[in-house]
Amino acid sequence: MYEMKDEYYIGVEKIDMQHKELFHIADEAYMLLKKEFVADKFDNIVAIIVRLKEYAIQHFADEEAYMLSIGYKKFLSHKTEHDDFIEKVNGIDFDSMDHNQTGTLLDIMEFLNDWLVHHILEKDKLIGTL
Numbered sequence: 001m002y003e004m005k006d007e008y009y010i011g012v013e014k015i016d017m018q019h020k021e022l023f024h025i026a027d028e029a030y031m032l033l034k035k036e037f038v039a040d041k042f043d044n045i046v047a048i049i050v051r052l053k054e055y056a057i058q059h060f061a062d063e064e065a066y067m068l069s070i071g072y073k074k075f076l077s078h079k080t081e082h083d084d085f086i087e088k089v090n091g092i093d094f095d096s097m098d099h100n101q102t103g104t105l106l107d108i109m110e111f112l113n114d115w116l117v118h119h120i121l122e123k124d125k126l127i128g129t130l
Contacts, residue, residue, distance in 0.1 A: 002027035002112075008120050010128030012066060018059040019120055025052050026112040033105045041101045046094065049108070053089045060086070067127060078123055085115060 004020040060082040097104040
């Protein structure tokens with residue numbers, strides 16, 4: 001379901017490959033949702049969230065370093081969006097997640113879909129045009 005399509009490439013190879021991995025993590029959440037015969041998905045969801053957070057932190061650091069290296073004028077607002085992403089991931093309540101695993105997966109997928117589509121197409125594309 002989640003796939004890095006041509007329109008998401010910004011033209012900076014390292015960032016594009018990292019975006020591709022973020023799509024892959026989102027797809028893992030989707031595939032887990034579709035596993036009908038796995039009743040308790042808690043550990044898998046936690047693993048996806050941890051991986052997402054760790055990968056996003058590294059990706060954001062690399063992307064922000066690149067923005068600084070090219071003198072990107074909208075750096076601070078872009079960094080704020082990155083910080084908001086990490087805050088959202090950190091705010092996931094594991095206790096309530098255990099009681100609503102499907103809802104949590106759907107929330108994660110919706111959040112990632114919005115982020116991947118809107119952030120890459122509306123914000124990251126601007127980095128690649130410089």
